[in-house]
Amino acid sequence: MEFREAIMRRYATKRFDGRQIPQDKIEELLEIVRWAPSGLNIQPWRIKVVSNAGLKEELSAAAWDEPQIKSCSHLLVFCADTDYAGLVAKLLPAMKEAGVPEKVCEIVKGIAEEMGHMPPASWLTYAKCQVHLAVSYAILGAKDLGFDSCPMTHFEPDEFARILEIPANLVPTLLCPVGYAADQAPPKWRYPKEDLLLP
Amino acid sequence: MEFREAIMRRYATKRFDGRQIPQDKIEELLEIVRWAPSGLNIQPWRIKVVSNAGLKEELSAAAWDEPQIKSCSHLLVFCADTDYAGLVAKLLPAMKEAGVPEKVCEIVKGIAEEMGHMPPASWLTYAKCQVHLAVSYAILGAKDLGFDSCPMTHFEPDEFARILEIPANLVPTLLCPVGYAADQAPPKWRYPKEDLLLP
Numbered sequence: 001m002e003f004r005e006a007i008m009r010r011y012a013t014k015r016f017d018g019r020q021i022p023q024d025k026i027e028e029l030l031e032i033v034r035w036a037p038s039g040l041n042i043q044p045w046r047i048k049v050v051s052n053a054g055l056k057e058e059l060s061a062a063a064w065d066e067p068q069i070k071s072c073s074h075l076l077v078f079c080a081d082t083d084y085a086g087l088v089a090k091l092l093p094a095m096k097e098a099g100v101p102e103k104v105c106e107i108v109k110g111i112a113e114e115m116g117h118m119p120p121a122s123w124l125t126y127a128k129c130q131v132h133l134a135v136s137y138a139i140l141g142a143k144d145l146g147f148d149s150c151p152m153t154h155f156e157p158d159e160f161a162r163i164l165e166i167p168a169n170l171v172p173t174l175l176c177p178v179g180y181a182a183d184q185a186p187p188k189w190r191y192p193k194e195d196l197l198l199p
Numbered sequence: 200m201e202f203r204e205a206i207m208r209r210y211a212t213k214r215f216d217g218r219q220i221p222q223d224k225i226e227e228l229l230e231i232v233r234w235a236p237s238g239l240n241i242q243p244w245r246i247k248v249v250s251n252a253g254l255k256e257e258l259s260a261a262a263w264d265e266p267q268i269k270s271c272s273h274l275l276v277f278c279a280d281t282d283y284a285g286l287v288a289k290l291l292p293a294m295k296e297a298g299v300p301e302k303v304c305e306i307v308k309g310i311a312e313e314m315g316h317m318p319p320a321s322w323l324t325y326a327k328c329q330v331h332l333a334v335s336y337a338i339l340g341a342k343d344l345g346f347d348s349c350p351m352t353h354f355e356p357d358e359f360a361r362i363l364e365i366p367a368n369l370v371p372t373l374l375c376p377v378g379y380a381a382d383q384a385p386p387k388w389r390y391p392k393e394d395l396l397l398p
Binding site: 003004006007008010012030032033034035036037039041043045046047048049079094095098099100101104111125126128129130131132133135136139140141151153154164166167170186187188189190191193196197198 | 201209231236335350
């Protein structure tokens, strides 16, 4: 699908029809998300994919019973990784292995060391922001692949972490249920360009 | 351009060739960004577009003299809006005017009231996260329109706010210089899918 068609056709789907998305399409979606950008290419995220009906039922109670959770095909739980030191320790050898020029590796190493001085709360904010880049790939990717999605922040992260046995270094940040829409796209609106721009 | 071509061809450009992007293309880019999604569709962002060479020179010093700032055609400074009450007061009438069904307006009103209880720092994190959704539209939109971009967080927000006379409720969050690349895309790599997913 054309990029601009994807952005205009995507909308936050409020109810899915319960049909399952074929596994190969889910794999394609995850492949799209895998290419999301992040600062330093540090990829500070992990995704838990939930398709089990019982588990979705349990999670639904921790997301104000919003109908997307139970009616979706797959629920992608995007988590931000708080383990900055671990991420950096993994990043630098991976860059070298990927053939990134030595000079670039050195620059990234310097910035990573500088960023290492930020307080943990600042890093968490940073990582959560990066997760939003990945989710934007997920919602556009879903539309590109012929199905629908709904980014959601209205849920209890601690409960999600408990139910899904998410490792302690990961913070559930954003939900992205995907499936086939059972609703209609509402009228699409945004503020005019004058409101978007500073004079 | 196909969505998947845009995501695979986009890369963080380190140096631009200084050529100006025609104004109509910049307008098209801003139109793409305008359609970015946000929680509640609250659009908690404003963009300052800088093309003046002297101003870019001055800003460069507040961004570690990274070469993108001076060599780009246009610098988009994405700001997060901290004025939650103001955003909500603007949102609800705008939804009605856009023809959003009354029932949906009521739901949004309820969530907005609930979110109003969050501390200002939490709202700022939330707004910064939303800005990243808008920037993802900018970087993919730039590639779709035939030019390049580089999302950057390595700059001094207070200095940017001072130089650009950004209103006090707005926090410069992410830079997105756009222009024509003078470098080559480096080898594109990401962690394998096993590292992306939680088991």
